[in-house]
Amino acid sequence: MPELRKDPITGRWVIISTDRSRRPMDFLRESVKIKGGNFCPFCPGNEGKTPSEVLAYGRNGSGRDTPGWSLRVVPNKFPALGIEGSLDREGEGLFDRMNGIGAHEVVIESPDHRSTLATMPQKAVEEILWACRDRMLDLKNDRRFRYILLFKNHGEPAGASLEHTHSQLIALPIVPRRVREEVDSAKRYYDEKERCIFCDMIRQEIDIGDRMILGNEYFLALAPYAPRFPFETWILPRQHSSAFENMPTPYYGSLAEVLRDFLGRLDSVLSFPSYNLVVHTSPLGEEINDHYHWHIEMMPKLTKVAGFEWGTGFYINPTPPEESARFLRGAT
Ligand SMILES: [Zn+2]
Ligand SMILES: [Zn+2]
Ligand SMILES: [Zn+2]
Numbered sequence: 001m002p003e004l005r006k007d008p009i010t011g012r013w014v015i016i017s018t019d020r021s022r023r024p025m026d027f028l029r030e031s032v033k034i035k036g037g038n039f040c041p042f043c044p045g046n047e048g049k050t051p052s053e054v055l056a057y058g059r060n061g062s063g064r065d066t067p068g069w070s071l072r073v074v075p076n077k078f079p080a081l082g083i084e085g086s087l088d089r090e091g092e093g094l095f096d097r098m099n100g101i102g103a104h105e106v107v108i109e110s111p112d113h114r115s116t117l118a119t120m121p122q123k124a125v126e127e128i129l130w131a132c133r134d135r136m137l138d139l140k141n142d143r144r145f146r147y148i149l150l151f152k153n154h155g156e157p158a159g160a161s162l163e164h165t166h167s168q169l170i171a172l173p174i175v176p177r178r179v180r181e182e183v184d185s186a187k188r189y190y191d192e193k194e195r196c197i198f199c200d201m202i203r204q205e206i207d208i209g210d211r212m213i214l215g216n217e218y219f220l221a222l223a224p225y226a227p228r229f230p231f232e233t234w235i236l237p238r239q240h241s242s243a244f245e246n247m248p249t250p251y252y253g254s255l256a257e258v259l260r261d262f263l264g265r266l267d268s269v270l271s272f273p274s275y276n277l278v279v280h281t282s283p284l285g286e287e288i289n290d291h292y293h294w295h296i297e298m299m300p301k302l303t304k305v306a307g308f309e310w311g312t313g314f315y316i317n318p319t320p321p322e323e324s325a326r327f328l329r330g331a332t
Pocket of ligand 1: 040041042043112113164
């Protein structure tokens with residue numbers, strides 16, 4: 001019998017089909033294969049083909065926008081939003097508009113065209129997390145911004161237009177609706193119980209164990225109770241932490257370890273799937289709080305969103321999270 005499950009944080013319902021449960025091998029998909037060969041603006045030597053860098057790590061005396069870096073952050077050449085100007089919020093009758101102001105940056109995660117987060121050394125993954133933190137702290141100084149979304153599209157089916165490993169940061173003049181819903185709902189729970197709903201969920205998931213994937217001292221990866229997509233996974237700090245960019249120092253290395261281990265398992269279970277990864281952290285100006293627990297949501301691209309999902313906002317997931325967690329726990 002299929003089951004309807006409700007996510008306690010967003011209130012979103014999903015249909016988990018337990019009868020026709022699909023195992024890793026049942027998904028038709030393209031493995032992400034890094035071919036190389038074509039011209040790549042993110043490879044060393046081509047620094048002049050990107051906008052001028054705003055941050056670089058690893059340089060040993062080499063000049064700006066030249067080779068010698070281990071990681072580079074540059075403005076997106078084709079930004080979703082523009083950095084110059086003012087918002088000019090206004091109404092047009094019952095409609096609202098403002099100028100498309102924002103920042104859109106690309107973190108070029110490695111000079112090596114062929115490396116991925118799953119294959120690069122843990123220290124390099126940690127450096128990426130530090131770079132994202134540095135950029136978030138800097139972008140926060142711009143008072144026009146209300147939210148900074150950090151995300152990664154891996155593989156062409158997941159929307160990556162360049163195969164060279166990279167993440168993106170977009171600073172927005174509004175708090176995105178999906179985040180607002182999570183924060184507000186977590187706040188309501190907190191007002192009622194004086195506990196963080198994520199901390200409660202973590203405690204319960206550790207007790208139950210069925211949906212746990214892996215963990216270390218500071219982080220854990222689990223399959224959520226009501227996942228929208230097969231093999232959807234959340235990575236969360238074990239202890240309450242409301243903002244990615246304000247974590248204690250040892251957390252970054254610990255997160256790098258869990259992230260890399262998890263992505264390696266995902267590659268082995270689903271043979272190198274494309275995926276989307278998003279960081280949900282507190283909105284700017286409300287970073288220090290007891291109700292919202294920052295986390296990573298990670299969705300491998302295995303199914304297509306179709307009419308039912310568009311029409312209802314709830315998803316049909318053919319793989320129960322207890323099964324996906326079991327496969328990922330067992331992987332090496
Ligand atoms: Zn490249
Ligand atoms: Zn919490
Ligand atoms: Zn979230």
